[in-house]
Amino acid sequence: MRLRDHVVVVTGASSGIGRATAEAFARKGCAVVLAARREEALEAAARECARHRGARTLVVPTDTTDVKAVEDLARRAVEEFGRIDVWVNNAAVNAFGRFEDVPLEDFRKVLDVNVMGYVYGARAALPVMREQGTGTLINVSSIVGAVAQPYSHPYGMSKHAVRGLGSSLRQQLRVEGVKDIHVCTVLPATIDTPHFQQAANYTGRKVVAMPPVYTPERVARAIVGLVRSPRREVVVGPAGRALVRQSRMAPALAERATARQTDKSHLAHDEEAPATHGALHVPAQGEGAVHGGWGGRRRTAMRRTAVAAALAGAAVTAGRRMARNPVAS
Known part of the structure; x- marks a missing residue:
């Protein structure tokens, strides 16, 4: 099947990597189903996608922590376009703070969105793909799924879980003899998105994007590339690839280096910040954006x-x- 004939579902499509990914597929002429909590931002993203020749869009406001809503998302995609060729689990939130300082309700919310949201997405997409006989499930993890960081404990836990989910699903499909359904995991390094401004923060310091910072479009290109040529895992950003290699060869050294770097450059030393739930429980307002200004x-x-x-x-x-x-x- 030609890429332009694919039907692609993207969660977290209102901003950042998800929005860049939706537009990247639209640019190829795909039908794109955009899902996130913010309808206004989704509509704005859909307008950008619709500018590309041949692209078709469907906006489905979705809270990925609601299993029924995710099931409805898959149903709407099939009703509108007849199939689901690619499902991108991307919606994610973050909470920064010392382990003891992050409220348990925020800790749980990060895990609900970043882990159970992906579980719900996979359980909604895979039956459709099994019926078709083909499909690609792409889970967006992070390099912190290889080497965790201080100050973002629930996020690191969730991204390790995403890698585990991808691995176990690939193994299940293999033992079942399923050859044309692929499960791929993407591990981006630091990406220039609104993610950091929208995170919950209990550190007392402003959260900033830890350099080096790469563009969301770079991740989007990698995701599109996985549909053309599926791979188990792909790391986006040279710095991320170096860290993952180091974590395999010298895990203790990688942990120490990441701890120092996070404390040095992920939290501002000269700018305080009030405690906030960020956009964990109530989505940010406005039309959203691809970039975070980093x-x-x-x-x-x-x-x-x-x-x-x-x-x-x-x-x-x-x-x-x-x-x-x-x-x-």
Whole structure:
């Protein structure tokens, strides 16, 4: 099947990675079903998607902690477009604070959205895909699903659980002999989204995006790529790949480095912040946004420029050495 004929469901489509992913599929001409709690933001995202030639959209306001709502989301997608080829479990929330300081209601909410929301999504999507005989389930985890961080205990727990869910589902499909239904897990590094502004925060310090910061569009491209060429797991961002490699070879060292880096650059040292539930229990207002203002696009361009300059410098140096030491022919 051509990619443009796919029907794609994206949860958390009102902002950030989910919104960028919805538009990336719309740009390919796919039918996109956008789900999140905020109808106003979903409608704005749908208008952006509809600008792309061939794209069709369906907005379904959905609280992913409500199993009936997620089942209705799958039903609406099938009623409107006849099938579900791709389901992207992406909706996620976060709560920052010392372990003892995060209210249990907030702790539980993070786990409900980030774990049970994905369970509900998988249970809604897989029966449809089994009936079709094909499909791709994509779960968005995080590099903190490989190396957890201090100050975001429920988020780290949830993202480890997402990796476990993907692994167990792949194994189940394998032993059942199912070959054309794929389960993929995406582990983004720090991404420039509104996620950090909307998180619950009990640290007393402003939460900032921990550098290096990458664009949501980078994650969206990786997700689209998984539909074309499914893989077990894909890490988005060179810094994330380096951390995951380190966690495999030297897990204690990776933990120490992550702890230092988180305390140094994930929480502002010169800006206090009041305790807040963030958008955990009541969604943020407005039309939503893809980017969070953390400079992901600009910083990515700067990194590319720096790498290009370094490669050019290396080439010049190599040329000078060859000129000084010509090889006899």
